[in-house]
Amino acid sequence: MSGPFILAAGGTGGHLFPAQAVAGELVRRGCRVVVMTDGRGHNYSQAFPGAEIATVPAATFAGRGALGRASALATILWGVIAALRKFLRLRPKAVVGFGGYPSLPVMMAASIAHIPAAVHEQNAVPGRVNRLLAARVNRIAASFPFARFAPPHPEKIVFTGNPVRPAAALMRDTPYMPPQPGEQIRLLIFGGSQGARALSELVPAALGMLSPDLRRRLLITQQARAEDIEMVDGAYRASGLKYETAAFFNDLPQRMASAHLIIARSGASTLSEITVIGRPAILIPYPFAMDDHQAANAAVLERAGAAWVVPQSQLDAAKLAGMLTEILADPAALADRAAAAKALGHPDAAQRLADLAQQLAEHAR
Numbered sequence: 001m002s003g004p005f006i007l008a009a010g011g012t013g014g015h016l017f018p019a020q021a022v023a024g025e026l027v028r029r030g031c032r033v034v035v036m037t038d039g040r041g042h043n044y045s046q047a048f049p050g051a052e053i054a055t056v057p058a059a060t061f062a063g064r065g066a067l068g069r070a071s072a073l074a075t076i077l078w079g080v081i082a083a084l085r086k087f088l089r090l091r092p093k094a095v096v097g098f099g100g101y102p103s104l105p106v107m108m109a110a111s112i113a114h115i116p117a118a119v120h121e122q123n124a125v126p127g128r129v130n131r132l133l134a135a136r137v138n139r140i141a142a143s144f145p146f147a148r149f150a151p152p153h154p155e156k157i158v159f160t161g162n163p164v165r166p167a168a169a170l171m172r173d174t175p176y177m178p179p180q181p182g183e184q185i186r187l188l189i190f191g192g193s194q195g196a197r198a199l200s201e202l203v204p205a206a207l208g209m210l211s212p213d214l215r216r217r218l219l220i221t222q223q224a225r226a227e228d229i230e231m232v233d234g235a236y237r238a239s240g241l242k243y244e245t246a247a248f249f250n251d252l253p254q255r256m257a258s259a260h261l262i263i264a265r266s267g268a269s270t271l272s273e274i275t276v277i278g279r280p281a282i283l284i285p286y287p288f289a290m291d292d293h294q295a296a297n298a299a300v301l302e303r304a305g306a307a308w309v310v311p312q313s314q315l316d317a318a319k320l321a322g323m324l325t326e327i328l329a330d331p332a333a334l335a336d337r338a339a340a341a342k343a344l345g346h347p348d349a350a351q352r353l354a355d356l357a358q359q360l361a362e363h364a365r
Contacts, residue, residue, distance in 0.1 A: 002032065003091040004052070005357050006110070010037035010102030013120055014269055016047065020100045021163030021350035022120075022357070023051045029354065034090060036083065038102040051277045056082045060101040072108050079105025080112070087332035093361035096230035096353070097118060097137075099127045111136040115162025116360035120353060122162050123295035126150060128313035138360055141353055143268055143346075147296035154322045160353050161346020162272040171277045176338040178331035179260045183217065185328055188259035190223035190252065192267045192286060198312055199284065200228040203263055204235035206320035214328065215241055221259075223249055252275065261334065262329065266298035266309075272349070274307075280334045282323065284315060 005026055009019030010135050023033045027050035029174055037060040045053055059075035061068075068198060083106045085238075095110040095117040103119075107129075110117040117137045119130045124144035126134070134140060134151040143162035151157060179185045187207075191253045207218065220243040224232050236243040238256050245344040253273060262281040264270050267289075274281050282355035283301065301307035307324065327333065347351070 003036045003093045004144045005034045005114075005361070006087075006090070006095040006106065007033060007051075008034060008037070008095060008103035008106035009098040010040060010058070010100060015100040016044075016265060017165065017269055018120055018122060018163045018349075018353070019096075020047055020238035021165075022096065022353045023048050024116070025350045025354040026357065027051060031358075037192060038079075038085070040102075049267035051165040054086055055103075055104075056086070056105050058102040058105050062101075066182060067283060069123050072353050073139060076105050076108075081111045083109035084113060087115065094118070094357050094358050094364065096141075097130075097133065098191055099121075099130045102149075104132070107133050107137070114363060115340070116364040118356055120160070120162075121146075122138065122272075123293040124300055125291045125293040125335075126151070127290070127293075130154070139356060141356055143272065144297060144300045147299065148291070158352075159354060160356065161349035162268050163350040163353065164269070164272050164276050164347070165241050165253060168256070168273040168276055168285045169250070169347050170252050171178070171257040174257040175279065175282075176278055176335065178329060179193075179217075180327070180339070184219055184261045185214075186219050186221070186258055186260045187215045187263065188221045188255050188261075189263045190265075192265045192270065196223075196225050197228060197350045199263065199265075200224045200232050200286075202315065202317055202320060205317035208235060208239035212336070214325065215239060218242065221249070221255055223247070223252065232317070235270075266294040266301075268297060271297055271301060272346070274339045275301070275345035276347045278326075278345060280337030280341065282320075283309045283328070284312050286311070292348075301341065301344065304340050304344055306337055306344055308337075 007019050032182040033051040035051050036054045038319050041140045057075050057079035059072035061072050097107040097119045118139040120141040121130050122143050126149050140156045141160040143281045189203050222245050228249040258276050266285045283298040286296045289348050302309040
């Protein structure tokens with residue numbers, strides 16, 4: 001059997017989802033795929049059908065004292081050795097890393113073994129692992145133009161976009177029809193796994209300040225943390241609003257496609273789906289994201305006229321209510337933002353990344 005493509009992934013969903021999409025695309029093309037990750041690899045078998053899973057020791061320096069950092073360094077070095085041993089057996093064609101500390105030992109091993117390699121960066125500010133690896137890989141697959149910490153070798157950068165879930169890709173051709181005066185308005189509100197509490201407090205309060213006529217037209221869907229649901233429900237009931245809340249919606253891409261306006265954070269996966277589907281959004285970047293990357297992500301859409309962006313530190317319920325009153329009264333502005341968002345989307349990002357992996361392998365051969 002010919003050598004596999006190695007995908008180095010793990011950690012958060014932001015790193016894992018793109019790897020899943022690329023693995024699925026390579027498997028569909030008849031390629032052998034091995035996903036190398038840390039000790040949690042046994043949890044990933046169902047996430048990567050058709051791919052093999054291999055575990056490699058990995059650790060992070062974040063939040064550790066001197067002894068902890070020394071221990072993490074030893075674990076990473078052992079992970080590099082373990083990956084090199086696996087490479088000797090597997091003879092990989094190319095290696096693609098998706099950021100996060102579980103990818104570091106694998107990508108370092110690929111550099112030592114002179115195996116063609118690329119990293120995929122989901123955000124407009126490269127993560128720390130990808131910044132460390134930039135000089136050691138052949139290509140850097142980008143989702144956005146880099147706002148800070150741009151790699152020193154711009155000739156390596158290839159803009160592929162960030163793969164989205166299959167359910168989101170299926171919504172790519174759903175047309176956007178802005179609400180006309182007097183018609184129902186569908187609002188969708190969701191935060192990421194971090195920082196959703198602020199949206200649960202801010203958005204219901206703002207919607208309760210809207211005029212009675214506008215409130216009667218709203219149909220609200222909000223994804224909130226389980227511990228916040230009772231608070232959110234109470235605020236909406238008190239305002240007489242029509243709403244649906246849940247801690248998780250399995251059909252969130254479909255709800256995005258049916259929304260007239262989205263209010264959300266600006267993580268890479270969220271923005272990738274908003275742009276592939278093509279919907280207008282008010283973006284409130286999570287202010288405590290690493291290197292403030294969510295603000296940099298949101299700025300890309302703002303510059304393109306694809307979203308309204310407001311920092312959380314500059315926002316209160318009254319200001320948000322004023323924004324919503326103005327925005328919802330202008331169907332043309334909503335349609336323009338939707339079209340601009342659509343123009344930024346990369347529904348073929350997984351195919352582009354799979355193409356890149358195969359090109360690396362072909363050039364090496």
